[in-house]
Amino acid sequence: MPALVRMDRTGAGWRGTFSAMAGPCEVLLDTDDSLLAHTLAQLACAEARRIEAKFSRYRDDSVLHAIHAAAGAPMRVDDETAGLLDLAAACWELSGGRFDVTSGVLRRAWTFDGGTRVPADAEVEALRVLVGWEKLTWRRPELVLPAGMELDLGGLGKEYAVDRVVTLLREEARVPVLVNFGGDLHASGPRRDGAPWRVGVEDPGREDRAARVIDLAGGALATSGDARRYVMSGGERLGHILDPRTGRPVRGAPRSVTVAADACVQAGVLATTAMLHGPGAEAFLQAEAGRWWVTR
Amino acid sequence: MAATKGTFAKLLAGACATLGVAATPSRASEVDTAALAYVEPDRVKALEMVIAANHDLGDGLLGRIKFVYDALTGASANGAVPVYDAVQTFTRPSGRGTYRIQPGDTPLDDTFRDARGALSAGLTKPLGRLTKLDFGVYGSGEHDYTSLGANAALSRDFQKRNRTVSLALSVNKDTISPEGGRPIPFAEMLSPSQTPQRLDGDGSKTVLDGILGVSQVIDRSTVVQVNYSVSVADGYQTDPYKVVSVVDPVTGLPTAQLYEHRPDKRTKHIVYGLLKRHLSRDVVELSYRFMSDDWGVTSHTADARYRLQLGGDPGTYLQPHLRWYRQEAADSYTPWLLDGETLPEFATADYRLGPMTAWTYGMKFGRPVGENRRVTFRLEYYRQTPDNPADAPGQLAQVDLLPPVSAVFAQVGFTTEF
Numbered sequence: 001m002p003a004l005v006r007m008d009r010t011g012a013g014w015r016g017t018f019s020a021m022a023g024p025c026e027v028l029l030d031t032d033d034s035l036l037a038h039t040l041a042q043l044a045c046a047e048a049r050r051i052e053a054k055f056s057r058y059r060d061d062s063v064l065h066a067i068h069a070a071a072g073a074p075m076r077v078d079d080e081t082a083g084l085l086d087l088a089a090a091c092w093e094l095s096g097g098r099f100d101v102t103s104g105v106l107r108r109a110w111t112f113d114g115g116t117r118v119p120a121d122a123e124v125e126a127l128r129v130l131v132g133w134e135k136l137t138w139r140r141p142e143l144v145l146p147a148g149m150e151l152d153l154g155g156l157g158k159e160y161a162v163d164r165v166v167t168l169l170r171e172e173a174r175v176p177v178l179v180n181f182g183g184d185l186h187a188s189g190p191r192r193d194g195a196p197w198r199v200g201v202e203d204p205g206r207e208d209r210a211a212r213v214i215d216l217a218g219g220a221l222a223t224s225g226d227a228r229r230y231v232m233s234g235g236e237r238l239g240h241i242l243d244p245r246t247g248r249p250v251r252g253a254p255r256s257v258t259v260a261a262d263a264c265v266q267a268g269v270l271a272t273t274a275m276l277h278g279p280g281a282e283a284f285l286q287a288e289a290g291r292w293w294v295t296r
Numbered sequence: 297m298a299a300t301k302g303t304f305a306k307l308l309a310g311a312c313a314t315l316g317v318a319a320t321p322s323r324a325s326e327v328d329t330a331a332l333a334y335v336e337p338d339r340v341k342a343l344e345m346v347i348a349a350n351h352d353l354g355d356g357l358l359g360r361i362k363f364v365y366d367a368l369t370g371a372s373a374n375g376a377v378p379v380y381d382a383v384q385t386f387t388r389p390s391g392r393g394t395y396r397i398q399p400g401d402t403p404l405d406d407t408f409r410d411a412r413g414a415l416s417a418g419l420t421k422p423l424g425r426l427t428k429l430d431f432g433v434y435g436s437g438e439h440d441y442t443s444l445g446a447n448a449a450l451s452r453d454f455q456k457r458n459r460t461v462s463l464a465l466s467v468n469k470d471t472i473s474p475e476g477g478r479p480i481p482f483a484e485m486l487s488p489s490q491t492p493q494r495l496d497g498d499g500s501k502t503v504l505d506g507i508l509g510v511s512q513v514i515d516r517s518t519v520v521q522v523n524y525s526v527s528v529a530d531g532y533q534t535d536p537y538k539v540v541s542v543v544d545p546v547t548g549l550p551t552a553q554l555y556e557h558r559p560d561k562r563t564k565h566i567v568y569g570l571l572k573r574h575l576s577r578d579v580v581e582l583s584y585r586f587m588s589d590d591w592g593v594t595s596h597t598a599d600a601r602y603r604l605q606l607g608g609d610p611g612t613y614l615q616p617h618l619r620w621y622r623q624e625a626a627d628s629y630t631p632w633l634l635d636g637e638t639l640p641e642f643a644t645a646d647y648r649l650g651p652m653t654a655w656t657y658g659m660k661f662g663r664p665v666g667e668n669r670r671v672t673f674r675l676e677y678y679r680q681t682p683d684n685p686a687d688a689p690g691q692l693a694q695v696d697l698l699p700p701v702s703a704v705f706a707q708v709g710f711t712t713e714f
Contacts, residue, residue: 095304163315164317193453262320265315266319270304288305289305
């Protein structure tokens with residue numbers, strides 16, 4: 001078996017790193033047991049890749065591919081997919097249509113490369129026909145997705161993978177772990193010595209700034225926002241967060257939002273929904289989140 | 297920071313729970329609020345409000361702040377003896393006005409009315425993996441009393457964290473500026489028309505405390521803790537509102553009321569032991585405390601609590617509480633002085649320094665309410681029975697010299713973590 005996971009000794013335990021979910025993944029294991037650490041890191045890597053493969057938009061053996069290929073025909077999905085669809089339905093409803101896993105197709109029109117190319121209204125309107133959770137029919141376990149529409153579980157999948165890995169490792173051994181997939185992370189609890197994990201969260205809103213250091217005694221953090229992905233329109237800088245209700249970037253959104261919650265999926269949905277509230281992001285977080293950090 | 301999470305977050309948490317993935321509560325801050333009512337029937341009524349917050353300041357630094365507000369009204373024993381068949385009249389501490397005590401009743405000064413505010417704050421900082429440093433400051437004020445203090449503690453873990461040794465030091469400076477000034481020790485309580493003699497200035501004392509503690513994990517479910525502490529108080533410790541009755545050796549009737557006098561220095565030694573054992577679901581806690589000081593006071597406190605988990609909900613419990621307290625009197629304690637005998641160097645008739653036995657019976661109920669919130673209810677009954685002297689002269693043998701004192705505490709507490 002190829003060495004997919006690189007293992008390094010850290011001050012207090014082991015670090016396993018591998019690449020999945022389109023980015024660097026890291027698992028910190030607070031144990032001196034080398035064999036156990038290696039085993040757990042391998043498990044983490046395998047689980048991350050399993051979820052990535054299952055919900056990839058680009059692989060023709062993925063569940064998403066099968067859903068899209070059904071082209072309007074009813075399709076039964078497995079329990080895990082059904083769980084994520086239930087969550088997607090809840091998010092859409094709770095956010096008043098802002099959080100919508102069918103909005104991925106809008107990216108065909110928008111290129112957030114720092115340039116000035118803004119799509120024509122007609123182009124956006126043509127795609128909007130394919131956006132809207134209300135247009136599909138989801139009755140667990142059966143999904144009817146109209147032809148041409150697409151699901152993008154990317155907004156949930158990575159955070160879900162982080163939580164799944166924590167669950168899996170927790171079942172396997174009583175070792176304090178911190179799972180960090182490209183800045184979305186979850187700690188199983190405090191470290192062996194009771195101290196919190198010191199987490200450097202890169203602030204994607206400010207590349208010039210040093211990572212924000214957050215002490216996490218347990219629970220999850222997720223960040224939404226990417227400073228490099230924007231488009232200039234009439235002198236205005238439009239970030240990459242698209243409002244599915246208009247098909248256009250959210251005006252007045254923060255550059256980045258980081259939220260702490262009990263699970264990474266919760267943190268991720270809260271962070272993304274906050275971005276979708278634009279100028280109201282802080283007010284939303286004030287009402288809904290525990291600890292949060294916003295960069296404007 | 298939001299005090300409570302909104303609907304969105306709550307429903308989202310519910311939706312995530314069905315995914316079957318781990319949720320790890322992240323606890324960054326905690327706010328406690330409590331309201332306590334304390335009633336000694338016919339004597340004191342007190343109402344207390346507490347608000348306390350702990351906050352994770354990052355870098356392992358934990359901050360805490362606490363505010364307490366008390367309002368007290370009622371009457372407290374002034375130290376004088378009751379009189380079997382006559383109304384007694386006492387001058388109020390201010391020197392303006394009097395209060396009357398009915399025949400046979402314990403003399404209670406009903407001018408006892410006060411409000412107190414106390415604020416404390418502290419920081420805990422880790423020094424490496426095993427050592428913790430803690431600092432705190434404290435200040436409280438009421439109309440005749442202020443207290444300022446500071447403390448520091450160092451603790452270190454040993455034996456793979458199975459043993460923690462801690463050393464704590466604190467210093468407090470208390471100032472009393474009693475209404476009507478500080479009486480000269482053993483001066484006679486005069487009628488309001490006479491000008492009393494008073495000591496100059498306020499009374500103040502400095503209290504230094506040192507505690508050495510060891511807590512040891514015995515096995516997976518048992519923890520033992522032992523503390524030894526020394527407390528040295530130096531300064532004015534006389535209660536300016538209390539008197540000692542001088543009584544006729546034959547009739548037992550008071551001939552004068554003299555303001556009490558206590559030593560300026562008091563050194564206490566305290567040993568405390570706690571055993572805490574987790575049964576399969578319940579928790580038993582037993583503790584014992586022994587105190588001895590150079591005023592001659594010794595006391596024993598035995599305390600037992602049993603936390604009974606209720607139902608399937610891990611946070612719901614019922615905790616009965618039983619405490620026994622026995623105190624032997626201070627050398628300077630005397631329920632009266634005999635007319636014609638030489639005055640001792642110190643004398644106090646304060647029943648709190650006398651020989652007594654006290655029992656506390658309590659019950660506490662706690663349960664979670666919603667996410668990260670807990671509510672607790674506590675109800676306690678306290679009964680203190682002073683030893684009555686056997687050799688009471690004259691009428692004192694016929695009065696209820698030191699009646700038992702009962703009190704009821706009721707508390708509602710509310711904790712929010714976020």
